[in-house]
Amino acid sequence: MRDYYEILGVERGCDDSALKSAFRKQAMQHHPDRNAGCEEAAGRFKEINEAYSVLSDPQKRAAYDRFGHAGVNGQGGFGGNGQFHDVGDIFNEVFGDVFGDMFGGRGQRQRGGPARGNDLRYDLEISLEQAYAGAEVEITVPVTMTCEPCEGSGAKPGTSPTQCSTCHGAGRVRASQGFFSIERACPRCGGSGRMVLDPCVECRGAGQIRKTRTLAVRIPSGVDDGARIRLAGEGDAGMRGGPRGDLYIFISVTPHELFERDGLDLLCTVPVPMCVAALGGEIEAPCLMGGADCDGACKIEVTVPEGAQTGKTVRVKGRGMPSLRGPQRGDLVVELFVETPTRLTARQKELMRELADLCSEQQHPKAAGFTGKAKKFWDNVTGQA
Template sequence: MRDYYEILGVNRTCDDAGLKSAFRKLAMQHHPDRNGGCEDASGRFKEINEAYSVLSDPQKRAAYDRFGHAGVNGPQGGPGGMGGGFDASDIFGDVFGDVFGEMFGGGRRQSNGPQRGQDLRYDLEISLEQAYAGAEVEITVPAAMTCEVCDGSGAKPGTSPTVCGSCGGAGRVRATQGFFSVERACPRCGGSGRLVLDPCSGCHGHGQVRKERVLSVRIPAGVDDGARIRLAGEGDAGQRGGPRGDLYLFLSVSPHELFERDGLDLLCTVPVPMTVAALGGEIEAPCLKGGETCDGTCRVSVKVPEGAQTGKTVRLKGKGMPSLRNRQRGDLVVELFVETPTHLSARQKELLKELAGLCDEKQNPKSANFVGKAKRFWEEVTGN
């Protein structure tokens, strides 16, 4: 499906006047009556109508800019490719509403009253430090706002919208089709029941304008990847006095170069010199420190048991992630990685050779166990 801005030949910063000018020019050029009923021209004309019907509506344009076609063609989306403001769901919904409404307690939908604004989604990436300690972040959200010039009426200050003569202000028109009485949104006023004859210069008759808002959001300590935060009333403005929609923040935690998260536990692999692993001792490992004044890393002492092997883990209680539900904290799990020394001097090699000559199966139990298993395997294979 082609980009709506590309269809109209405008850029994404184009204002309402530019959109209208581009639409009129293309509509005249591709109108079927001016092209002898050509199917290509008819298809192009519908495509132009669909693009303009979305981009000329502040709410639909905001949704399209953020989510693309999925934002306007979903269950509550826009034109759905029909063009010309025609909504098939109006016909089918009202047909069955008329026939079965009284039986099942249903009723007709009212489209000319106050309408709640659309909900918005904002994807926010945070660091593991921010997820650990909590943070106050600022985000910039484009949203439909009530026009301050006309206070949302869409009419020029000093004037008011007039009642639509086609529907008498009901926003719906009815026609009889066979045995059914079909009702749909009034095509003249778009279902609002009102007509703006002298449009406001600030919003060009829409009653809303698109603006970017800067919001301060508190990220609670302990949030995990995929968490969702609802900000009530921070979505698009409602129409005709309706309430604002909500803003939903979807959080993703960026990968950390030192830690991996496993529930409330933090996992960290730390290299250990061979001598410390053999003799035992202490090493330093990084850990996260929370609080309002510190969101960076700090050090924690880890005791390495004598004879520690690669893969040995040391669990430090209460050094992991905080819980969102209570005061519980996870653990910091330090996995030891025994490091073999490199670039040895002649003296160091001499000492290691001397050590190797002094070691036996007691010092290398795993090696001795493996050699025993390997010897039995070879005997079974060779029969010797």
């Protein structure tokens, strides 16, 4: 499978508008209507659509950037079977009026009938603590609402809209667009087929008003970076009695100072003094589980085994992230970092020297193994010269 960025001819880090215009250009060029019967063009067209449908979706794009095709295959509707259901939607979004009708543009462009309101996106950043425990967060969202005094008609209460004289109520007019002759929304009435002669004062004839709404969003415990929460019916108001759109909350979790999340596990690197690492002992590690489990202090004792090295991990069961799907929990994975003491006093240095004299090679198996390999390497080098 070819690289999606290569298919569209864009740079990896390109922004949405560059992506969109590249897609527009490519799709125009390889559109089946312009290349009747050409299988290569049809294949290219399919490829272009697939690439764009992934890269234009921030979540899928992030997955693709990290894992390549494996990251986006087999996710709802994007199977490896080359099916994609979003072609119509993508075309409506990118080409709007020009192509919308060709793909049977749903709902939004029906003549004068009810139309569903827009879906909205809200980006919400939360802390790892909030993701761990779950939270209720208040957000304010600008949203269009149906105007109450005129009940969405746009006409002054007591009056009603009249038929549009340009399209005679049809909501469409025929027009030529380059190589296409297509029907498009009537520019005078905006496709509604109706005109308001005496507009409602509240909404100035629009039938809708913009409002800022405050909503309480419940963040479920265990939510991960990149998750999406759908609030049905909290998007923009529909037109002419159509249903409201949905609101999608895109969650991003702020990187934490101490923890890194890996699936359900939480990773934390803890420095261990050299002597504790050598002798073994207890160290304190942070954990996110507060409450009765650790006297609300969010810390936990971790046993360092005798002779622990940097990079050694100690797993504390059940102290990781909770799962969204059930009662299971990840682990806290403590990675040890052995720290050599600095600024030693004369007495400490003396003890250290004494210790060094008493240490044997067998007590540093890594160093011994390394010395062996290095010696072989040097022998080889001098042998060849």
